Amino acid sequence: MALEANPPHSEDGASRQEQGSTQARQYVTFTINSEEYGVDIMDVREIKGWTHATRLPNAPSYVRGVINLRGLMLPIFDLRSRFGQGETDASKTHVIVIVAVGSRTIGILVDAVSDILSITQDQIRPAPEFEQGHEAAYLHGLVSVSERMVALLALDRLFDLAGVREGILDAAVAEAVPQAAAQQAIA
Amino acid sequence: MTDTPFDQFRRTFFEECADLLTMAEGELRGLDLNAPNSESLHAIFRAVHSIKGGAGAFGFDRLVAFAHGFESTLDALRDHRLRLDRDHHDLIMRAFDVLADLVQDAHGESPMQGGSEQDIADALTRWRGDTASPAPLSASPAAHEKNSGGGCYLIRFTPNTQMLAKANEPLLILRELKRLGQATITVDLSRLPGLCEMSSQESYLSWTIELHTAHDLDRVRETFEFVLDDCELSITEHDTRKTEAPAAEGTEAPRGQTSAASPTSMRVDIDKVDRLVNMVGEIVITQAMLSQQIAHMQIDKHQELMTGIEQMAWHTRELQESVMAIRAQPVRSVFQRMPRLVRELSFALGKEVRLVTEGENTEVDKTVIEQLSDPLTHLIRNSVDHGIETPDQREVAEKPRIGTITLSAAHRHGRIVIAVDDDGAGLNLERIRARAIERGLIDAQADLDQEAILNLIFLPGFSTAAAVTNISGRGVGMDVVKRNVQAMGGRVTVESRPGQGARFTLSLPLTLAVLDGMLVRAGGERYVIPLAGIIESICPAPGMVAKLVGCGDVLHIRGEYVRLIPLHTAFNLHDDAQTNGLVVLVEAEGGRRAGFIVDEIIGQQQVVIKSMETNYTHIPGISAATILGDGRVALILDISGLMDMRMMNPSSSFAPDTTAYPLSSDCLPS
Numbered sequence: 001m002a003l004e005a006n007p008p009h010s011e012d013g014a015s016r017q018e019q020g021s022t023q024a025r026q027y028v029t030f031t032i033n034s035e036e037y038g039v040d041i042m043d044v045r046e047i048k049g050w051t052h053a054t055r056l057p058n059a060p061s062y063v064r065g066v067i068n069l070r071g072l073m074l075p076i077f078d079l080r081s082r083f084g085q086g087e088t089d090a091s092k093t094h095v096i097v098i099v100a101v102g103s104r105t106i107g108i109l110v111d112a113v114s115d116i117l118s119i120t121q122d123q124i125r126p127a128p129e130f131e132q133g134h135e136a137a138y139l140h141g142l143v144s145v146s147e148r149m150v151a152l153l154a155l156d157r158l159f160d161l162a163g164v165r166e167g168i169l170d171a172a173v174a175e176a177v178p179q180a181a182a183q184q185a186i187a
Numbered sequence: 188m189t190d191t192p193f194d195q196f197r198r199t200f201f202e203e204c205a206d207l208l209t210m211a212e213g214e215l216r217g218l219d220l221n222a223p224n225s226e227s228l229h230a231i232f233r234a235v236h237s238i239k240g241g242a243g244a245f246g247f248d249r250l251v252a253f254a255h256g257f258e259s260t261l262d263a264l265r266d267h268r269l270r271l272d273r274d275h276h277d278l279i280m281r282a283f284d285v286l287a288d289l290v291q292d293a294h295g296e297s298p299m300q301g302g303s304e305q306d307i308a309d310a311l312t313r314w315r316g317d318t319a320s321p322a323p324l325s326a327s328p329a330a331h332e333k334n335s336g337g338g339c340y341l342i343r344f345t346p347n348t349q350m351l352a353k354a355n356e357p358l359l360i361l362r363e364l365k366r367l368g369q370a371t372i373t374v375d376l377s378r379l380p381g382l383c384e385m386s387s388q389e390s391y392l393s394w395t396i397e398l399h400t401a402h403d404l405d406r407v408r409e410t411f412e413f414v415l416d417d418c419e420l421s422i423t424e425h426d427t428r429k430t431e432a433p434a435a436e437g438t439e440a441p442r443g444q445t446s447a448a449s450p451t452s453m454r455v456d457i458d459k460v461d462r463l464v465n466m467v468g469e470i471v472i473t474q475a476m477l478s479q480q481i482a483h484m485q486i487d488k489h490q491e492l493m494t495g496i497e498q499m500a501w502h503t504r505e506l507q508e509s510v511m512a513i514r515a516q517p518v519r520s521v522f523q524r525m526p527r528l529v530r531e532l533s534f535a536l537g538k539e540v541r542l543v544t545e546g547e548n549t550e551v552d553k554t555v556i557e558q559l560s561d562p563l564t565h566l567i568r569n570s571v572d573h574g575i576e577t578p579d580q581r582e583v584a585e586k587p588r589i590g591t592i593t594l595s596a597a598h599r600h601g602r603i604v605i606a607v608d609d610d611g612a613g614l615n616l617e618r619i620r621a622r623a624i625e626r627g628l629i630d631a632q633a634d635l636d637q638e639a640i641l642n643l644i645f646l647p648g649f650s651t652a653a654a655v656t657n658i659s660g661r662g663v664g665m666d667v668v669k670r671n672v673q674a675m676g677g678r679v680t681v682e683s684r685p686g687q688g689a690r691f692t693l694s695l696p697l698t699l700a701v702l703d704g705m706l707v708r709a710g711g712e713r714y715v716i717p718l719a720g721i722i723e724s725i726c727p728a729p730g731m732v733a734k735l736v737g738c739g740d741v742l743h744i745r746g747e748y749v750r751l752i753p754l755h756t757a758f759n760l761h762d763d764a765q766t767n768g769l770v771v772l773v774e775a776e777g778g779r780r781a782g783f784i785v786d787e788i789i790g791q792q793q794v795v796i797k798s799m800e801t802n803y804t805h806i807p808g809i810s811a812a813t814i815l816g817d818g819r820v821a822l823i824l825d826i827s828g829l830m831d832m833r834m835m836n837p838s839s840s841f842a843p844d845t846t847a848y849p850l851s852s853d854c855l856p857s
Binding site for chain 2: 052053054055056057058059065066067068070071072073074075104105106161164165
């Protein structure tokens with residue numbers, strides 16, 4: 001009888017612990033201008049200062065290039081440019097946040113890393129739907145922390161490769177069009 | 188990787204099959220028909236037996252059925268119940284092909300038609316049936332009086348731990364012995380420890396067997412064939428008058444045998460080796476960066492640091508060589524497939540050809556070995572088909588009736604050079620030229636030197652013509668050879684001595700993990716152009732460049748118009764569109780040419796190839812990336828990919844400026 005009575009107790013304890021860990025997750029936050037964004041700390045591999053990136057041919061404008069991370073070819077994405085606010089004028093004080101997105105590892109160029117926050121699930125508010133621009137689709141949600149608003153990024157949607165490939169295609173088409181137009185004009 | 192243990196076993200089985208087949212085929216090829224070496228026959232038999240055993244465990248019934256018949260035939264051969272003559276040697280060779288095909292079939296790589304192995308299987312059975320009819324008699328233990336080698340043997344058999352580890356069961360051996368005759372088996376329990384100390388991995392028993400049998404010593408020893416290396420064994424002919432027999436007779440032979448075998452090796456997952464190779468690549472780059480850094484420092488202040496870095500450079504180099512050596516394999520495994528090809532082809536074409544191989548032990552990276560087979564097959568086929576004349580023609584030309592093809596491999600300048608040399612008729616320049624004009628590949632008036640004419644055989648159109656009309660002009664699949672070799676970063680050249688023979692030479696990198704490239708600068712970035720595709724670099728004079736509507740610029744060089752591709756606009760690098768530059772003339776497969784416009788040629792160097800697709804995506808015009816000495820990334824150009832890109836921006840103009848870039852040797856790499 002005593003044996004039977006024990007398991008529910010320990011199970012209870014375990015589930016309570018588990019609940020605790022899902023409730024408060026840690027997020028690394030960083031800034032662009034005065035806006036603050038966050039990603040799950042479990043996805044963050046490393047943070048390093050800006051270094052020269054080799055530009056990639058026909059890449060969308062938010063792809064800054066590729067750097068060598070201990071032998072790994074690491075593509076760098078400019079978050080500011082991704083949100084259509086122009087290219088970051090990167091200097092030594094700018095920061096690359098290296099994150100895992102699915103099976104890939106990528107770097108995100110931001111202005112500065114600001115904080116590590118513990119955020120519980122019930123603090124996260126859904127991002128409002130905007131008519132124009134689909135930035136909201138790239139967000140997990142919004143959190144307000146002591147009167148600051150932090151936007152939690154959905155990295156898989158923000159930097160998916162289909163988008164990059166489309167970007168490469170767009171760049172190619174953009175180059176090809178004037179040429180076709182020129183040919184037509186001559187004809 | 189989600190791998191069940193079963194998948195792993197399966198994979199190991201197929202890897203072992205490949206090794207066994209290669210080994211056995213080599214043995215079979217080396218077999219002297221007049222005096223077949225029993226060691227070779229044993230080795231071949233063991234290989235087929237092992238494949239059969241493994242196939243049984245995995246339920247490849249078709250493979251088991253065929254291997255069983257094959258094994259019986261080989262068994263009869265080594266028992267001298269069958270005699271190996273030339274025809275039957277061919278049959279065994281063909282049986283080997285079928286066995287290899289069945290292994291592939293079981294692997295799911297290239298499915299075989301049902302029952303297609305039946306012909307060979309029947310032929311094997313017929314052969315056994317023809318001559319082996321008395322065999323069942325002598326095999327039966329009852330046939331005492333017929334056998335001269337029979338008698339009484341005293342066998343001492345002590346398995347060691349490895350034997351159990353290799354899943355060999357002593358009981359089965361004892362049972363087999365009992366089948367040979369009347370056996371009195373005594374077990375020796377003296378080494379048996381107490382129950383508490385006993386380990387299930389350990390072997391504690393040994394046996395003494397007194398065997399009265401009609402079979403000879405060889406047959407008795409065969410019973411132990413698979414465990415010879417893993418036990419102590421003595422077999423002595425036991426005279427009933429002498430009870431004490433001298434021991435150790437049987438142990439000598441197997442010991443000698445093992446020492447002759449190849450050095451011990453282990454099977455490692457290629458992924459693990461790749462990771463190691465990668466890591467060492469990183470160390471090499473880091474080391475280069477450090478060396479570059481300290482070059483600026485004052486030597487006298489940091490003497491110890493300097494010494495340390497120098498030492499590290501030394502060790503790094505050694506480490507790199509050792510790691511690359513892990514993946515290196517002798518080219519033997521590819522060369523060994525060629526004799527059969529020659530045999531079959533020469534038979535089909537009614538020619539007599541001898542194949543000589545040299546430098547079989549030359550080592551090259553596994554990745555290269557895997558891709559070597561196709562081009563070599565093409566070249567050998569070509570030599571037998573078009574190079575070597577028929578015996579009668581050869582006699583007329585006062586040459587020996589038997590033609591010789593020499594297949595050789597050697598290391599030269601950090602590359603592997605493989606040559607296929609034949610003493611045939613050589614290439615007929617006139618005919619090649621005529622065919623090329625006929626196919627519209629060259630202009631009838633074109634003035635070509637010998638080398639240029641010989642190179643025509645590598646054009647795709649050319650080979651098709653030769654194959655379709657089946658006229659004896661060189662060039663079946665030569666474009667394929669060139670494409671395969673170029674894909675590996677190699678070059679192929681041909682030399683011909685009319686009436687005396689021809690030589691095809693492949694020059695390949697030792698590994699596909701590194702590439703010989705030319706480092707150039709364009710649009711503010713550095714790029715690597717694979718050296719294998721580069722024809723020359725030039726500083727064009729203004730008159731050589733013309734504008735073509737919709738095409739951008741073209742370069743007029745030696746009577747040919749070549750499209751110019753400015754890298755900075757092709758890659759959309761939005762730098763200043765104007766470039767005063769150099770042209771690197773390149774050639775893709777199929778002889779297509781283009782000129783890449785670059786700003787500077789930095790130099791030639793070997794680079795480590797890194798995939799861009801792991802974290803990013805495929806980029807048109809780029810094949811991979813590499814890390815330069817300063818730690819930065821440079822992209823490796825995909826020559827044919829760039830030619831396929833149609834995004835030329837005609838607005839960007841290329842203005843060759845002869846004053847800025849005088850046509851002198853110092854703007855070109857030596």
